[in-house]
Amino acid sequence: MISSSFAAILASGRAQFNARALEARRRFTSLDMQAFGAFLQDGVDPVVQAVAATAPDRAGSFTLAAYDMALALVGHGLAGPAAKNPFLSTVWRELAPRFAPLLAVAPVDALGMLSNAAIHLAGVPGARTRQWQDEMAALAPQIATLAQLRAIGQLLAWRAGVAHFRLGAIAAADSLPPMLAVAAFGENGSDWQALRAQLLAQPWRGNGDGIEFGAFAGLGGQFATPPLVRATEDGFVVSAGERFYLLLADAHGAVLHGATEDEYAQAGASVPSGVRLNGATLHLGARALALDLPAGEIALAANAHTLAITSPYTHAIRLLPLS
Incomplete structure (x- = not known):
């Protein structure tokens, strides 16, 4: 069962949502509406609830954006119970709600960034997806802009095993407030430049065993x-x-x-x-x-x-x- 807040939004715009679903079935011939319904409950509902609690006046517009994105993701086989990798659904259900203030302001961009990151990480053999999710969740209260979300997502993906992100992640961290950049490495302080110099000079910093x-x-x-x-x-x-x-x-x-x-x-x-x-x-x-x-x-x-x-x-x- 979906929540009462999500059900109310769907009911108030029933004709609009039904039209979107019908158009999606034309675009994605393999779209499984049963799988889509399951993703609405499992992935979309938790995010809608979080946005509704944070910014009630934006819950409707956010739901429209999330509904369209969910149709495309399920249509491509990336989300829902039949998806090859469940991580995207997990990110919507567990991580995205922590970014409700940002999702309320920029639903398509913020939810798109989180979704793209989940898809990419799930496709990298050996990437530690749970580590990335947990560290993103821990830093969520400090992330205030889309640029910060993008930079932190890349930086933490590198720390979660995506080794080819290293130089790009360090460069992206330059755009962050120093304390946030340092916090992304689980350290305290605000001397990002000193930490940056160490990271560039020592690719194995913190791991002496290889x-x-x-x-x-x-x-x-x-x-x-x-x-x-x-x-x-x-x-x-x-x-x-x-x-x-x-x-x-x-x-x-x-x-x-x-x-x-x-x-x-x-x-x-x-x-x-x-x-x-x-x-x-x-x-x-x-x-x-x-x-x-x-x-x-x-x-x-x-x-x-x-x-x-x-x-x-x-x-x-x-x-x-x-x-």
């Missing part, structure tokens, strides 16, 4: 064969089977993009002088790390900030910070 990335494609992983890795200025080009990838990684996670054989050929495989192998023991300057890999066929590649470790005995790539 990460392990990759698994056998036959078990749902990324690589059909044990990967071979070469370094670029900011990442690594990976060869696995007959496919090539660009791997970007930092303290918050790693992502794969497509690459070419030429890019792999042009990448390098050298390592800094302070990095060496002694059997299965890796020496990083004064540090020694015992690798859980057979000695003799371990391969290393490094860029300015990251060391990649591979072996023909594993489909995983071990990524370690160099500083």
Whole structure:
């Protein structure tokens, strides 16, 4: 059952809403009206209630915008019970209501930003969607404008594992009030410029252990064969089977993009002088790390900030910070 406030708005504009639904059925031939009804209850109703409580005079116009957007999302198979990924519905139900003041003023833009972010994050393997949602919810009371919503969404997506957002997220944070930018990293204070300098200089800031990335494609992983890795200025080009990838990684996670054989050929495989192998023991300057890999066929590649470790005995790539 939908709430009384939502039901009243729908009843007062029944002809208008019915006309919108009819037009949507013409545009989206696969639109399932039963699924749409379920999304109205599960996703749209909580947001309408929040806006009605915050700005009653804007509840009607917001509902029209949300109704149209919901029709399109369900029509494209992105929302509703049949959606491939439930995260978008979760964002509407649990996160969007926290932005009711902003939704009341700019319903299409604000709800569109949240929806697009949810769709993008759900499509990035390894992205920590729950972390992004929880951190967005925690900062919601401090987000007052669409520009701030966009910047915080991008910044927190990077922190949730979307590694290729790193430089764009840092640049976007420059537009935020310093205290909000610092708070987005779970820290206190207002010295964003000092934090910014550290983030640019230290991609692995806050993560001294590195990460392990990759698994056998036959078990749902990324690589059909044990990967071979070469370094670029900011990442690594990976060869696995007959496919090539660009791997970007930092303290918050790693992502794969497509690459070419030429890019792999042009990448390098050298390592800094302070990095060496002694059997299965890796020496990083004064540090020694015992690798859980057979000695003799371990391969290393490094860029300015990251060391990649591979072996023909594993489909995983071990990524370690160099500083």
